[in-house]
Amino acid sequence: MNVSLTPHELDRPTLALDEFELWQTARRLSRVTVVERVRVIRQFHIETGVQPLSASAVDIMRWLADHDDDWSDSTAAVYVAYLRAWFKFLQTTDKRLDNPMLKVGTPRVGEREPRPVSDRAVIDILQTTMRSKTRTMILLALLAGLRVHEIAKVRGEDFDLRAGLLWVKGKGRKTKSVPLHPILVELAIRMPEIGPWFPKRGHPSETMCPKSVSQVIGQTMRRAGVHATAHQLRHWYATTLLDNEIDIRVVQELMRHKSIASTQIYTAVPAGRRRAAIDTLDVLRAVRRPDVDGPRPLVA
CATH class of the missing domain: 1.10.150.130 (Tyrosine recombinase, N-terminal domain)
Known part of the structure; x- marks a missing residue:
């Protein structure tokens, strides 16, 4: 108003x-x-x-x-x-x-459904021309499942390359470790060992605002022809792990969810499998497979 x-x-x-x-x-x-x-x-x-x-x-x-x-x-x-x-x-x-x-009272909120970017979209995004720091932001979301405000706060001190871990300060000031993907290990070797990875412009000792990280990633995704949000990269991280048959408790730890109920929303049957299921429907099934319901003549 x-x-x-x-x-x-x-x-x-x-x-x-x-x-x-x-x-x-x-x-x-x-x-x-x-x-x-x-x-x-x-x-x-x-x-x-x-x-x-x-x-x-x-x-x-x-x-x-x-x-x-x-x-x-x-x-x-x-x-x-x-x-x-x-x-x-x-x-x-x-x-x-x-x-x-x-x-x-409390507004009614519909049941949430994860909206991960597609595998094809991930390739399109990564093939788009962008600054190296923007690519690093995107890979932190895709390969470590970081939220935008967590990406904004990433510092060189958060990486333990010997142990292969990234320490993430998430919601509620809770700090948890995430195992580093080999690609992130290679990136970390080239990034600053101390201080923010994504400093605020004109203030090298301060980190970027989460909104700025979201805007930078969003602009890159739009240039790639992908109409999605930065958070949907995190959705890809979770749904891909589950699609790869990783145990849901492991995914809960990797997503740093307090409750497994938060992780369970990502267990919905992937859209690809649902599409494949629909493609199996055949209105001429009785003709092609007469053994299913007895032979029937094809009616013109």
Whole structure:
């Protein structure tokens, strides 16, 4: 919803937002999570003109309804989760007694299905002209299953070439190791041993923003004629491992999923097998194989 706010109203700070950021940081939430939650709360304020500190359930439901056409179900669910965290903070810090989210409820999210890029698309992407660092980003997603925010934070110190491991700081600040594919070992030998692999432009000691990594990979994929997202490279990683008959518990560890339920969404029958199954259907089956249901004459 676009509301008409005066310049003064647009400049008006969102009350308690700095404290909300501090509260989350003290709980050692990831910087990505903190920044996104703060951004969404500020977005609510700007779009509605309502201070989130005093927002009612109706204010929140109206905001969600106004974005019914341009937000996906999963986006709406994530934003509702951010609002829940906000009002939990307000109650915990005695800034508010009630919690309007109890009246809002939880958006229904349809069952997710993995959308990996195809094997052909992987070849098309890798054959596309690109910078060496962009190729490295793509290979980290394809061969280590890294998310974009994990790619952005990769540093030379994260690699243990003797053990053949990459240490990844993922969701919830949890650090886990991923065995290195031989191609990644070769890449690591040529990359810096210390410091960020993908530094922010003009700030060599700082890492790129995850959004920038996503944009760089996305632009390369589009040049290759592949209409997909960077995260779908991670989907290829999981579905290919399972298609290669790797045990699901092993894939869970490699994907660094907390619950095996998260891994199970990748066990859906691959599209190629479903297509092959459809291709076996034959409306002239009774004629071609009379032994199946007894011989029958072909009717013209």
